[in-house]
Amino acid sequence: MAAPPSPEEAAAAPGPARPGSTQASHRLLAYSDALLSIIATVMILPVAHTKIHPDQELGESVQQQLLAKIAVYLMTFLIVTVAWTAHVRLFQVIELIDDVVALLNLACMMLITFLPYTFSLMASFPGVPFGIFMFSTCAVIIGLIQAVIVAYGFYHPYLLNHQIQVSENKTFYKHHILKIILRGPAFCFLAAIFSFFFIPLSYVLLGLVIFFPHLTRFIIWCKSKAVGVKEDEEEPHSLESFSFYLSEPLSKERVEAFSDGVYAIVATLLILDICEDNVPDAREVQDKFHSSLIEALSKYGPNFLAYFGSFVTIGLLWFVHHSLFLHITKATRLMGLLNTLSLAFIGGLPLAYQLTSEFAEKSRNEIETIQVSCVITFFASIFQFAIWITALFHERETLHPFARYGGKEHAFMFAKLALYPCVSLGAFFLTCLLSKFSTEIFHLMQIIVPFAFLALRILVRISLVVIRAMMNLSQWKDVSLEEEEACLSPAETLS
Amino acid sequence: MAAPPSPEEAAAAPGPARPGSTQASHRLLAYSDALLSIIATVMILPVAHTKIHPDQELGESVQQQLLAKIAVYLMTFLIVTVAWTAHVRLFQVIELIDDVVALLNLACMMLITFLPYTFSLMASFPGVPFGIFMFSTCAVIIGLIQAVIVAYGFYHPYLLNHQIQVSENKTFYKHHILKIILRGPAFCFLAAIFSFFFIPLSYVLLGLVIFFPHLTRFIIWCKSKAVGVKEDEEEPHSLESFSFYLSEPLSKERVEAFSDGVYAIVATLLILDICEDNVPDAREVQDKFHSSLIEALSKYGPNFLAYFGSFVTIGLLWFVHHSLFLHITKATRLMGLLNTLSLAFIGGLPLAYQLTSEFAEKSRNEIETIQVSCVITFFASIFQFAIWITALFHERETLHPFARYGGKEHAFMFAKLALYPCVSLGAFFLTCLLSKFSTEIFHLMQIIVPFAFLALRILVRISLVVIRAMMNLSQWKDVSLEEEEACLSPAETLS
Numbered sequence: 001m002a003a004p005p006s007p008e009e010a011a012a013a014p015g016p017a018r019p020g021s022t023q024a025s026h027r028l029l030a031y032s033d034a035l036l037s038i039i040a041t042v043m044i045l046p047v048a049h050t051k052i053h054p055d056q057e058l059g060e061s062v063q064q065q066l067l068a069k070i071a072v073y074l075m076t077f078l079i080v081t082v083a084w085t086a087h088v089r090l091f092q093v094i095e096l097i098d099d100v101v102a103l104l105n106l107a108c109m110m111l112i113t114f115l116p117y118t119f120s121l122m123a124s125f126p127g128v129p130f131g132i133f134m135f136s137t138c139a140v141i142i143g144l145i146q147a148v149i150v151a152y153g154f155y156h157p158y159l160l161n162h163q164i165q166v167s168e169n170k171t172f173y174k175h176h177i178l179k180i181i182l183r184g185p186a187f188c189f190l191a192a193i194f195s196f197f198f199i200p201l202s203y204v205l206l207g208l209v210i211f212f213p214h215l216t217r218f219i220i221w222c223k224s225k226a227v228g229v230k231e232d233e234e235e236p237h238s239l240e241s242f243s244f245y246l247s248e249p250l251s252k253e254r255v256e257a258f259s260d261g262v263y264a265i266v267a268t269l270l271i272l273d274i275c276e277d278n279v280p281d282a283r284e285v286q287d288k289f290h291s292s293l294i295e296a297l298s299k300y301g302p303n304f305l306a307y308f309g310s311f312v313t314i315g316l317l318w319f320v321h322h323s324l325f326l327h328i329t330k331a332t333r334l335m336g337l338l339n340t341l342s343l344a345f346i347g348g349l350p351l352a353y354q355l356t357s358e359f360a361e362k363s364r365n366e367i368e369t370i371q372v373s374c375v376i377t378f379f380a381s382i383f384q385f386a387i388w389i390t391a392l393f394h395e396r397e398t399l400h401p402f403a404r405y406g407g408k409e410h411a412f413m414f415a416k417l418a419l420y421p422c423v424s425l426g427a428f429f430l431t432c433l434l435s436k437f438s439t440e441i442f443h444l445m446q447i448i449v450p451f452a453f454l455a456l457r458i459l460v461r462i463s464l465v466v467i468r469a470m471m472n473l474s475q476w477k478d479v480s481l482e483e484e485e486a487c488l489s490p491a492e493t494l495s
Numbered sequence: 496m497a498a499p500p501s502p503e504e505a506a507a508a509p510g511p512a513r514p515g516s517t518q519a520s521h522r523l524l525a526y527s528d529a530l531l532s533i534i535a536t537v538m539i540l541p542v543a544h545t546k547i548h549p550d551q552e553l554g555e556s557v558q559q560q561l562l563a564k565i566a567v568y569l570m571t572f573l574i575v576t577v578a579w580t581a582h583v584r585l586f587q588v589i590e591l592i593d594d595v596v597a598l599l600n601l602a603c604m605m606l607i608t609f610l611p612y613t614f615s616l617m618a619s620f621p622g623v624p625f626g627i628f629m630f631s632t633c634a635v636i637i638g639l640i641q642a643v644i645v646a647y648g649f650y651h652p653y654l655l656n657h658q659i660q661v662s663e664n665k666t667f668y669k670h671h672i673l674k675i676i677l678r679g680p681a682f683c684f685l686a687a688i689f690s691f692f693f694i695p696l697s698y699v700l701l702g703l704v705i706f707f708p709h710l711t712r713f714i715i716w717c718k719s720k721a722v723g724v725k726e727d728e729e730e731p732h733s734l735e736s737f738s739f740y741l742s743e744p745l746s747k748e749r750v751e752a753f754s755d756g757v758y759a760i761v762a763t764l765l766i767l768d769i770c771e772d773n774v775p776d777a778r779e780v781q782d783k784f785h786s787s788l789i790e791a792l793s794k795y796g797p798n799f800l801a802y803f804g805s806f807v808t809i810g811l812l813w814f815v816h817h818s819l820f821l822h823i824t825k826a827t828r829l830m831g832l833l834n835t836l837s838l839a840f841i842g843g844l845p846l847a848y849q850l851t852s853e854f855a856e857k858s859r860n861e862i863e864t865i866q867v868s869c870v871i872t873f874f875a876s877i878f879q880f881a882i883w884i885t886a887l888f889h890e891r892e893t894l895h896p897f898a899r900y901g902g903k904e905h906a907f908m909f910a911k912l913a914l915y916p917c918v919s920l921g922a923f924f925l926t927c928l929l930s931k932f933s934t935e936i937f938h939l940m941q942i943i944v945p946f947a948f949l950a951l952r953i954l955v956r957i958s959l960v961v962i963r964a965m966m967n968l969s970q971w972k973d974v975s976l977e978e979e980e981a982c983l984s985p986a987e988t989l990s
Contacts, residue, residue, distance in 0.1 A: 023821055027751055031813060034529065034759035042763070045771045102817065103949055106810040113766045113806070120774050121788075130788045256522055264529035264756075268537070271608045276540045279615050293616075293625045311608070315601040318526060322597065326518055454598055 022158065025097045028105060030257055032087060035109050037261025040080035041269075041347045043073040043116050048269065048351045070348070072123045076116045077344045078210050083112050083142065085213075085336070086181050088254050090146055093177045094153040095161045101149055108145045114138050129195040132202050136192035139209070143185025150177055184209045214337065250336045256325055262343045263318040269350045270307040278303055303354075309446050310353040313377060314346060316453060320384055320416055327403035327413060328391055335387050335398070342383035348376045356442065367435050370442045374428040381420035388417050415460045416453075423449055517653065520592045523600060525752055527582060530604050532756025535575035536764075536842045537611050538568040543764065543846045565843070567618045571611045572839045573705050578607050578637065580708075580831070581676050583749050585641055588672045589648040590656045596644055603640045609633050624690040627697050631687035634704070638680025645672055679704045709832065745831045751820055757838045758813040764845040765802040773798055798849075804941050805848040808872060809841060811948060815879055815911055822898035822908060823886055830882050830893070837878035840871050847871045851937065862930050865937045869923040876915035883912050910955045911948075918944055 047069040050062075087108075094101065118138050122131035153159045154174050164173045191205040208215075280289075280296040289295040321342075328335075352373040391398040395405060402409040427445045431438040452459070542564040545557075582603075589596065613633050617626035648654045649669050659668045686700040703710075775784075775791040784790040816837075823830070847868035886893040890900060897904040922940045926933040947954070 027755065027817055027820075030525075030752070031755045031759060031817075034755055035763060038759060038763045039766070042767055042770050045767060046774075049771065099814075099818070099952065100949065102814055103945065106814065107945075110803075110806050110810065113763060117766065117770050117774070120770065121792075124774050124777055125780070125788055128788050257525070260522065260526045260529055261759075264526060264533060265760075268530060268533045268608060271534070271612065272537055272540060275537045275612050275615065276544065279541075279612070279619050282619055285620070293620055293623050297616075307608075308605075311605050315605065319594075319597055319601065322522055322526075323594070325522075450598065454595065457594065 022096050022098050023102075025091055025095060028097055028102055029091055029254060032105065032109060033084075033254060033257035034261045036080060036084045036087070036112065037258050038265050039113050039116060040077050040084070040343075041262055041265050043069075043076040043120060044266075044269070044347045044351065046120075047073055047348075048273075048354060068123070072120050073347065074344055075123075075210075076119050077347065078340070079115055079119060080112065081340045082184060082210055082213075083115065084258060085250070086146065086184065088251055089177065089180050090149060092251060093161055093164060093173065094149065094159050096159045098156075098159065100152060101159065104145055104149050104152070108142055108149075111138055111142045111145070115142075127199065129199065132195035132199065132206070133192050136188040136195070136202075136206070139188035140185045140192065143182050143188075146181045147178060150174065150181065183212065187212070213333075217333065250331045250333065252325065252328065252331045255331045255336060255339060259321060259325075259339060259343060260318075262346065263314055263321070266347050266350060267311050267314040267318075270303070270310055270354065274300070274303055274307055306350075306353040306356065309356070309373075310350040312446060312450060313353070314349055316449060317346060317380055317384070317420065319453065320381070320420065323413065323416055324384060324388060327400045327409065328387075328398055329400055330398050332390070332394070332398065335390050338383050338387045338390060342380050342387070345376050345380035345383065349373075349380065352376045367431055367438045370431055370438050371428055373442070374424045374431070377424040378421055378428065381417075381424065385417045385421055388413065411464055412457060412460050415456055419449070419452060419456065423452075517591050517593050518597075520586055520590060523592055523597055524586055524749060527600065527604060528579075528749060528752035529756045531575060531579045531582070531607065532753050533760050534608050534611060535572050535579070535838075536757055536760050538564075538571040538615060539761075539764070539842045539846065541615075542568055542843075543768075543849060563618070567615050568842065569839055570618075570705075571614050572842065573835070574610055574614060575607065576835045577679060577705055578610065579753060580745070581641065581679065583746055584672065584675050585644060587746060588656055588659060588668065589644065589654050591654045593651075593654065595647060596654065599640055599644050599647070603637055603644075606633055606637045606640070610637075622694065624694065627690040627694065627701070628687050631683040631690070631697075631701070634683035635680045635687065638677050638683075641676045642673060645669065645676065678707065682707070708828075712828065745826045745828065747820065747823065747826045750826045750831060750834060754816060754820075754834060754838060755813075757841065758809055758816070761842050761845060762806050762809040762813075765798070765805055765849065769795075769798055769802055801845075801848040801851065804851070804868075805845045807941060807945060808844055808848070811944060812841060812875055812879070812915065814948065815876070815915065818908065818911055819879060819883060822895045822904065823882075823893055824895055825893050827885070827889070827893065830885050833878050833882045833885060837875050837882070840875035840878065843871045844868075844875065862926055862933050865926055865933050866923055868937070869919045869926070872919040873916055873923065876912075876919065880912045880916055883908065906959055907952060907955050910951055914944070914947060914951070918947075 047066065050066055050069060097105075115135070115138055118131065118135035122135050125131045154170065157165055157170070164170060167173065187205045187209045191202040194205065195202045278300045280293070280299075285293060285296045325331075331339075352369070355369040356373050392405060395403075399407075401407050403413050404410065423445055427441055430441050434441065542561065545561055545564060592600075610630070610633055613626065613630035617630050620626045649665065652660055652665070655665075659665060662668065682700045682704045686697040689700065690697045773795045775788070775794075780788060780791045820826075826834075847864070850864040851868050887900060890898075894902075896902055898908050899905060918940055922936055925936050929936065
């Protein structure tokens, strides 16, 4: 009746060798990444919707309120990222899924969506044990579900990563991944217990969940610098056959998917509000604006301007991120951390732009808000730049040859990544100097940057030619600059 | 200095054969899909946030208001889907990208985000030409940018699909893709002009944008049935070498990515509100609830229940969708349309669940809202079932052998897809019969369904054994049932 399966079909669907309805996990992971990125950025909404009257100064009470909300946002972002990292690790071990794993993962996702809410409860009622208890309980249950997934995976070994599957030390791997997954929940469990006795200790424990991995890493790094132990040997329990490098590189695809989700939700954050709130009421238009729709809409002009500014900036930062990760072959944990920080700042961009346009007319806080926008843009882009610098330090493992020091795309990548930090810093200082024209400077920056990106390749080429010409001139005088030139000229030797 | 690129590195990044910074397009497309799915569902927010007082009946004025908003939501969803389809077609032709294409695509995305807003303007002011003009202008500019991308692609042929690249009829392909992309904008252009003279004609033209492809398809199908022309020969301009099947199958990956985005944003829609609005105020807790946080939170109980219900339902429908597309090898246009309709109903689920729990205590409209939830769930799931039925009609091209009629996963897939339609229909009629216990029935349904999915494989096996046993019994009496059995038993012949 049916034709034999073509090789293409066989590759796309579960092969006959695996039992049951075993499936590739890529779509489950993509869906999880989409959910997690939305959850990570959700706490920016209360910040963005803080109403400030235009005639009100950015006074202390408002500032404090805003700062508290921003702190909640940043902490939630970091917490969800920790959950995401554990999720990445988990599905590096479990490479194939079946229906049970898929359903357990969905349950896990649902609990993760409660993390931002319980965290903001905790932040609003710092002295009440119930908030801490709820948050910790959520985290513990998430950990337990993930542990069940691990147990299920090791009970059905055909679901595991091939390297673990053929290894003789399955138990070691099992304990190792369980340790990574349950470390956070264990701290949370203790925090939940201590919340009834001594609340400050609970907070210290919860803080450890976020910073423990980075702290240990940092301590190891310091030790290696002080004592001179090679960093590669740091893991005392690494077996001889430990070629499966569990604790270091994140999955590049998942970093990209998570980042894409954050960029997408943040880019559309303002249009969500515009679509909901800024459609004028038919009756109002008739009464107030003499039935002129255009007049009524002009009232919302600043909102559209803010949307335009934030979408363009986020779109272009995505573009830079995209170009950067195109040349990255492996994402280390430090690069993941820098990426998270960059994303956290990007979440603040719509808010900054909204403030900018709200104050565009009433010039009382104009300069401050424009400077805040510049600072956020600067930090979002400088962390991207830092990823690139970090990658350059281990360029053999982490970068594509084209992008390495001396590669033919090196100078271009450098320019791409440096554009936003330079422009935002420039705009910041210009507004300090020419405070009268701050709005004009800011809008000019927004308009120029996209065109700068379009023409960047040409600009880089011109400046390379100019630099080389200057080098040649100076070479006549001094031959020692030769080495420096080599790194700037697109060397053809690698391709 | 640098090691020669490993084969893995060479595959992951731009190969040396392609000029400049040519890149694979998958991440650009994933990002676009994420943006488009958020934009498609944005108009559900005004529907979800329509405030109805609990003591107010779902009276006519509220109903009309809601219905108008729902109509806007559905139309926006369809419009964005049309834009998405054009985008899919475009990037089936242009397979590699460079920086210019990426930036043009981002500009295009930004304009698409304005479609929902301009459409709701048009819907709020149906008699004002400005709304129609704005919407049409947006659509025209989107079309023009996409046309520029096509022109750019054909000017740099290394960006094109390989099949087109080697073909001698490049001009034909160029005109064909331009026709697909510019058909909608052309209608919109006419609508913009007519908006100043004769508004009804504008609406007819805009309606054509959405329904024209399906209408022509339907007419062709009717013709083929009436005259008896084979469907495959329908395209009069298909050249002999027309192996690149431009107008029929959608890219399966992009259908999945777009669906994932919609499922993710809809699943988190309620938690967005909860995180923003339902953190109790510290002062209020002290005054109203005697500093008892738990008491204050219990006020929000129904909201959490609604979130739980909608997340679980959407998560499980995603799970069904995931299982379904795992066995689909090719997505035809009709399947794409059914998928869109299913997604449109899924967008309504959070709203339905929110209504359900808002009325959970005040039992005035209780039954109505529960029934609305059941109906929406039914339609969302029955359209998924319809995708499966459609796939079965052309199972050789569209389904993996396992899932085909007689395949070993066939019965299981059937059960998975039939579960939600059956349960929601059952709950609907039960609430009609036992209207007193409607809330209990509804919550029972929510709790049972996830466990039903977990145990589904076992249930299916048991029922298959039972059916086979019954078949064997009846076979002794009548041998003619043999054929029917074959389709239900997991035939091993295919694997």
